[in-house]
Amino acid sequence: MNVKDQYERPIISLRLSLTNRCNLNCLYCHHDGMILTEDEMTSDEIYQILKIAKKIGIQKIRLSGGEPLLRRDIVEIVEKTASLNFKDISITTNGIGLKKYAKPLKDAGLNRLNISFDSLNPNTYEKITSKNLLHEAKEGILQAQKVGLFPVKINMVVMKDINEKEIMDMFEFSKENNLVLQLIELIKSDSCENDDFSIEHHYSLDNLEKDLENMADEVKTRKFMQDRKKFFIDGGEIEIVHPIDNTKFCQNCTRLRLTPEGKIKPCLLKNDNLVDIITPIREEKSEEELENIFLKGIYNRKPYFTD
Ligand SMILES: Nc1nc2c(ncn2[C@@H]2O[C@H](COP(=O)(O)OP(=O)(O)OP(=O)(O)O)[C@@H](O)[C@H]2O)c(=O)[nH]1
Numbered sequence: 001m002n003v004k005d006q007y008e009r010p011i012i013s014l015r016l017s018l019t020n021r022c023n024l025n026c027l028y029c030h031h032d033g034m035i036l037t038e039d040e041m042t043s044d045e046i047y048q049i050l051k052i053a054k055k056i057g058i059q060k061i062r063l064s065g066g067e068p069l070l071r072r073d074i075v076e077i078v079e080k081t082a083s084l085n086f087k088d089i090s091i092t093t094n095g096i097g098l099k100k101y102a103k104p105l106k107d108a109g110l111n112r113l114n115i116s117f118d119s120l121n122p123n124t125y126e127k128i129t130s131k132n133l134l135h136e137a138k139e140g141i142l143q144a145q146k147v148g149l150f151p152v153k154i155n156m157v158v159m160k161d162i163n164e165k166e167i168m169d170m171f172e173f174s175k176e177n178n179l180v181l182q183l184i185e186l187i188k189s190d191s192c193e194n195d196d197f198s199i200e201h202h203y204s205l206d207n208l209e210k211d212l213e214n215m216a217d218e219v220k221t222r223k224f225m226q227d228r229k230k231f232f233i234d235g236g237e238i239e240i241v242h243p244i245d246n247t248k249f250c251q252n253c254t255r256l257r258l259t260p261e262g263k264i265k266p267c268l269l270k271n272d273n274l275v276d277i278i279t280p281i282r283e284e285k286s287e288e289e290l291e292n293i294f295l296k297g298i299y300n301r302k303p304y305f306t307d
Pocket residue numbers: 062064090092114153155182184187225241243253255268
């Protein structure tokens with residue numbers, strides 16, 4: 001089965017937020033758009049939801065959070081996910097736990113990783129994350145690379161007056177270590193604790209995109225990935241995530257989300273259209289009923305930014 005939403009967007013990927021807990025406290029964090037509850041699904045409940053996802057045609061799974069590596073059963077979750085033969089399983093992490101987990105996760109069936117890393121400067125890193133853990137994050141990145149997870153992407157949220165001058169240094173670091181650099185525009189959302197920060201430090205990626213276009217040996221567009229652009233420069237790769245007021249980004253959005261407590265979330269930036277799937281699972285409803293609940297989540301999808 002291959003499902004489309006009411007706007008003819010195929011549903012290709014599911015992003016599971018495994019927890020709202022985190023070991024960093026980034027100034028800009030949007031918590032993947034979550035309402036911050038403490039409830040977390042068990043790995044068996046997650047597995048049941050993934051089975052329905054597979055059945056309705058979801059191909060790609062992303063595990064995120066909060067910090068997904070804080071889940072003690074993270075390896076078991078990846079193992080269970082891998083047993084369902086999805087095309088792609090990835091994790092977004094701050095990298096602090098990777099020294100310990102990169103190899104077990106790879107062995108459990110993880111394909112790739114995105115690692116948040118906004119600065120190579122220890123003071124700036126600490127200012128952003130409120131923890132003096134740059135060294136651990138960097139070690140985690142290199143460990144992921146070493147155990148053969150590929151590609152490893154660096155997620156760098158670009159912020160005015162904080163790290164915007166570091167883009168080229170981060171690109172050099174990425175090239176040297178065979179990493180893809182993903183530059184992310186700072187998003188303002190209801191789930192950011194500090195609204196003023198997102199406004200004050202917003203840095204538009206428009207001009208940078210034009211500069212990269214001129215510098216690039218090749219430019220590619222990721223069609224089912226929000227029409228994002230990838231720039232190939234001097235043997236390195238930069239991808240731009242430019243979601244704000246970007247109608248094309250939303251027109252090409254093919255992802256559904258799941259909250260840690262078990263609700264289907266149709267859009268990162270909205271919380272008024274969630275669909276509870278964990279209660280019916282705990283009530284042992286039939287497969288058909290559970291599938292219909294999933295489809296209701298898809299039915300609720302709507303592009304956030306429109307013309
Ligand atoms: N507006 C919006 N922003 C998103 C969405 N998904 C991801 N982002 C932003 O994109 C950034 C990177 O997300 P990741 O979790 O690393 O995954 P990704 O880049 O979307 O996925 P891949 O490129 O396939 O690895 C995050 O900072 C999010 O803020 C989305 O659906 N809508």
